[in-house]
Amino acid sequence: MKKPIIEVKNYSFAYENTDKKVLDSVSFTINEGDFVGIIGRNKAGKSTLCESLVGLLPFTMGGSWDGEIVIDGKSLNETKGAGVTDIIGIVFQDAESQFTQETVEDEIAFAMCNFGYSRELMRERILYASEACGLRNMLDRSPFKLSGGQQQRLAIACILALQPKVIILDESTSQLDPIGRDEVFGLITKLHAAGSTVIMVDHNIEKIAEYVNKVLVLHDGKVIEFDDAGKVFQKKDKLNAHDVRVPQVTDAALQLKDKLGFKEAPITLEQAKSVFAGYKKEGK
Numbered sequence: 295m296k297k298p299i300i301e302v303k304n305y306s307f308a309y310e311n312t313d314k315k316v317l318d319s320v321s322f323t324i325n326e327g328d329f330v331g332i333i334g335r336n337k338a339g340k341s342t343l344c345e346s347l348v349g350l351l352p353f354t355m356g357g358s359w360d361g362e363i364v365i366d367g368k369s370l371n372e373t374k375g376a377g378v379t380d381i382i383g384i385v386f387q388d389a390e391s392q393f394t395q396e397t398v399e400d401e402i403a404f405a406m407c408n409f410g411y412s413r414e415l416m417r418e419r420i421l422y423a424s425e426a427c428g429l430r431n432m433l434d435r436s437p438f439k440l441s442g443g444q445q446q447r448l449a450i451a452c453i454l455a456l457q458p459k460v461i462i463l464d465e466s467t468s469q470l471d472p473i474g475r476d477e478v479f480g481l482i483t484k485l486h487a488a489g490s491t492v493i494m495v496d497h498n499i500e501k502i503a504e505y506v507n508k509v510l511v512l513h514d515g516k517v518i519e520f521d522d523a524g525k526v527f528q529k530k531d532k533l534n535a536h537d538v539r540v541p542q543v544t545d546a547a548l549q550l551k552d553k554l555g556f557k558e559a560p561i562t563l564e565q566a567k568s569v570f571a572g573y574k575k576e577g578k
């Protein structure tokens with residue numbers, strides 16, 4: 295049986311000086327090895343949820359909360375948000391603004407220095423993270439002179455050097471061109487295949503449908519759906535009512551569902567190709 299790595303139990307959160315619950319009685323469990331996409335309209339609370347999962351909210355940045363978040367068996371309420379950097383790490387949208395060092399190598403080393411890693415361990419992890427993220431031949435380059443996709447891969451390498459079990463990407467592909475976006479999705483797919491648990495916030499529904507296995511839909515701070523991606527995207531009417539669209543291929547297939555009689559609409563082009571190829575062969 296899969297082991298729970300993130301347990302969110304009836305968690306509510308309000309920013310300082312407000313009593314509006316930006317997250318309202320949120321409960322869900324993510325297991326080791328899951329690849330979860332978090333979707334929802336603007337201001338649904340997605341970033342607030344991600345920052346809560348790493349303990350930044352409320353413990354570093356303030357705010358009031360209720361309920362509990364447990365990361366790999368550690369309650370953030372008990373650790374006051376600390377002690378989970380080797381379990382869970384977050385990559386934000388604007389990688390460049392977080393860089394402070396003159397070279398890629400120093401940037402990857404930076405967090406490890408702060409955590410007091412030995413020189414040998416740092417060297418080992420720099421090689422591991424730069425290799426995994428395709429930056430091994432760029433260690434002496436300036437982080438500020440990399441392309442958008444390379445900068446996001448560097449931001450991921452900085453997190454990866456700490457070898458967390460869970461990586462969260464909060465809209466980290468939204469400012470990238472299609473090539474940069476594919477670079478990041480390609481890297482994340484590799485990390486997931488190697489055993490990492492991945493949580494990804496992204497407005498690109500097609501990419502989410504293509505890559506993740508579970509989808510969590512947030513709306514006004516509440517979890518509307520949390521299930522296998524294939525199941526969630528069948529619920530077009532419910533998602534549309536919460537300002538979330540389904541993949542275009544699913545939308546089109548749902549319109550043909552009754553006529554063609556398939557049980558579940560495909561959510562990716564690849565799936566659609568095999569569903570519709572079957573119909574062609576059978577001459578239906």
Ligand SMILES: Nc1ncnc2c1ncn2[C@@H]1O[C@H](COP(=O)(O)OP(=O)(O)OP(=O)(O)O)[C@@H](O)[C@H]1O
Binds near residue numbers: 342
């Ligand atoms: N530092 C803050 N102080 C007060 N309110 C905040 C703060 N940050 C976010 N909010 C509010 O919390 C709500 C949820 O914001 P959040 O950024 O978590 O949503 P989101 O789903 O990530 O949105 P988007 O898709 O637009 O990035 C919004 O109403 C936002 O205005």
